[in-house]
Amino acid sequence: MVNLSTDCPQFDNDIAEVVRLFLDAEKLEAPREPMLDGDVFVSARLFKENHTWAAEAVCACAEAGERRGFSYRYESPLRGESALEQKRYQKRCVKIAVFRAMRLAFPEAFLPWGSLTGIRPTRLLHELKESLGAEEARRMMLESFDVSGEKLALAAEILSVQNEMPRLSSEKETGVYIGIPYCKTRCLYCSFPSEVRHAKTDMAAYLAALKRDIAFGARLLRETGRKVRSMYMGGGTPTVLTADELDGLLSFTLSAYGGYGLEFTVEAGRPDTIDREKLSVLKRSGVTRISINPQSMNDATLALIGRSHSAHEVERAFYEAREAGFSAINMDVIAGLPGESLGDFQNTLDAVERLNPENLTVHTLAIKRSSLLKDRLSLYPLASAEEADHMVDAGRALARRLSMRPYYMYRQKYMRGNLENVGYAKPLTECVYNVDMMEETASILSHGANAMTKRVFQGESRVERIPAPKDIKTYLDKLDALCEAKERLFFEERWPRLTSRP
Ligand code: SF4
Numbered sequence: 070m071v072n073l074s075t076d077c078p079q080f081d082n083d084i085a086e087v088v089r090l091f092l093d094a095e096k097l098e099a100p101r102e103p104m105l106d107g108d109v110f111v112s113a114r115l116f117k118e119n120h121t122w123a124a125e126a127v128c129a130c131a132e133a134g135e136r137r138g139f140s141y142r143y144e145s146p147l148r149g150e151s152a153l154e155q156k157r158y159q160k161r162c163v164k165i166a167v168f169r170a171m172r173l174a175f176p177e178a179f180l181p182w183g184s185l186t187g188i189r190p191t192r193l194l195h196e197l198k199e200s201l202g203a204e205e206a207r208r209m210m211l212e213s214f215d216v217s218g219e220k221l222a223l224a225a226e227i228l229s230v231q232n233e234m235p236r237l238s239s240e241k242e243t244g245v246y247i248g249i250p251y252c253k254t255r256c257l258y259c260s261f262p263s264e265v266r267h268a269k270t271d272m273a274a275y276l277a278a279l280k281r282d283i284a285f286g287a288r289l290l291r292e293t294g295r296k297v298r299s300m301y302m303g304g305g306t307p308t309v310l311t312a313d314e315l316d317g318l319l320s321f322t323l324s325a326y327g328g329y330g331l332e333f334t335v336e337a338g339r340p341d342t343i344d345r346e347k348l349s350v351l352k353r354s355g356v357t358r359i360s361i362n363p364q365s366m367n368d369a370t371l372a373l374i375g376r377s378h379s380a381h382e383v384e385r386a387f388y389e390a391r392e393a394g395f396s397a398i399n400m401d402v403i404a405g406l407p408g409e410s411l412g413d414f415q416n417t418l419d420a421v422e423r424l425n426p427e428n429l430t431v432h433t434l435a436i437k438r439s440s441l442l443k444d445r446l447s448l449y450p451l452a453s454a455e456e457a458d459h460m461v462d463a464g465r466a467l468a469r470r471l472s473m474r475p476y477y478m479y480r481q482k483y484m485r486g487n488l489e490n491v492g493y494a495k496p497l498t499e500c501v502y503n504v505d506m507m508e509e510t511a512s513i514l515s516h517g518a519n520a521m522t523k524r525v526f527q528g529e530s531r532v533e534r535i536p537a538p539k540d541i542k543t544y545l546d547k548l549d550a551l552c553e554a555k556e557r558l559f560f561e562e563r564w565p566r567l568t569s570r571p
Pocket residue numbers: 251252253254255256258259260261263304305306338339
């Protein structure tokens with residue numbers, strides 16, 4: 070049992086995230102006395118000293134009737150002027166103190182991202198550089214947050230590639246997202262609320278609602294003087310739609326919005342949903358980039374993770390996409406899939422290398438609470454944190470051999486080894502939407518169930534979000550309220566304050 074006691078309950082969730090870097094503890098309990106064997110007790114105290122924030126943390130472990138305790142005190146080098154800054158420095162202070170005390174107690178933990186638990190380390194590095202300068206930002210990442218030199222170099226390279234990408238010419242440039250929350254089968258590790266499409270699925274009802282949502286969004290975009298920066302159709306698996314359904318949806322969307330801006334990506338995703346007819350519809354409609362995602366090129370793994378296709382089908386779909394004229398193809402792979410060794414992962418990478426796509430996304434397996442995998446963990450051998458890190462390194466080595474550079478990155482909770490997902494691309498094939506979405510550099514107007522609309526207020530460090538209902542039936546029922554919420558968000562000048570959310 071892991072017990073937590075703090076005098077700063079406003080940061081309990083942040084502290085819990087740090088504790089989970091070291092321990093597999095879903096819930097942190099109130100302290101109990103006496104401590105029993107296997108118990109871990111964590112405490113944190115925050116205070117102000119000489120006008121700066123400081124924190125003291127203790128981590129105590131009970132083993133074989135004995136208690137071992139470790140403590141760490143951290144003083145923030147930054148003072149902070151505004152209330153927001155003060156809160157940020159307080160939080161950092163507590164997290165760093167808890168991280169260091171826990172690292173003393175568990176020195177064998179492999180944590181190359183140090184105490185960072187956020188999903189956007191590149192954004193943190195960018196903000197530190199802007200406010201403190203490059204050298205001080207580097208020093209903080211290494212010495213305050215305990216990020217490894219290798220991960221810092223990765224984040225820095227990503228920022229430099231992003232610098233070369235098309236910049237926003239105005240706050241009005243907006244990404245457009247269309248979500249198809251259906252798949253052919255459910256993957257073992259999936260945590261998305263997507264549904265399996267079956268004979269009784271009322272796809273017509275979903276597509277009708279989606280088109281209404283798109284028509285409303287396109288009008289909103291026009292009336293607010295915005296323009297489309299990029300377009301992205303994701304899911305789920307959009308190619309679970311028939312060729313006719315895809316054709317109808319793409320032509321409706323493009324005619325409503327009047328174009329796709331810099332690029333248009335469709336996640337073709339599963340090769341067992343891709344055929345020549347659908348590829349030709351995508352190409353004819355103007356789609357500029359597609360994803361064909363093997364995840365693994367080992368048939369035994371594909372069967373185990375519930376994907377109803379073989380490695381051979383991935384190759385077939387890839388060659389058909391090339392024949393259809395696609396010159397920007399992304400492939401997703403996952404490091405640390407159940408039962409896979411470094412050798413198995415290398416086999417996947419070798420097969421991807423032979424195909425030579427323009428983009429490669431290397432994910433690290435995340436064991437999400439809502440996945441089937443979470444319930445069946447004891448059945449599958451999983452790679453250790455170090456093994457997962459070697460896989461991620463092998464993915465990076467392949468990207469370099471294919472002349473790709475890392476251009477975006479994000480982290481998720483419950484990832485193997487607390488690692489990262491990285492998108493690589495050959496120069497000039499980077500996906501602008503991915504960067505805008507992950508780094509929150511541009512507003513995104515989204516359509517469909519479980520799709521997130523965001524308005525980025527440039528220069529204010531402010532992002533407002535409207536999440537669409539995850540469940541398809543609720544999305545259909547609440548579409549009007551959802552559209553109204555989006556109107557309020559993008560017409561904030563007209564509506565005094567965002568007050569209602571669906
Ligand atoms: S293809 Fe993606 S969205 Fe669909 S079940 Fe698999 S992981 Fe989930």
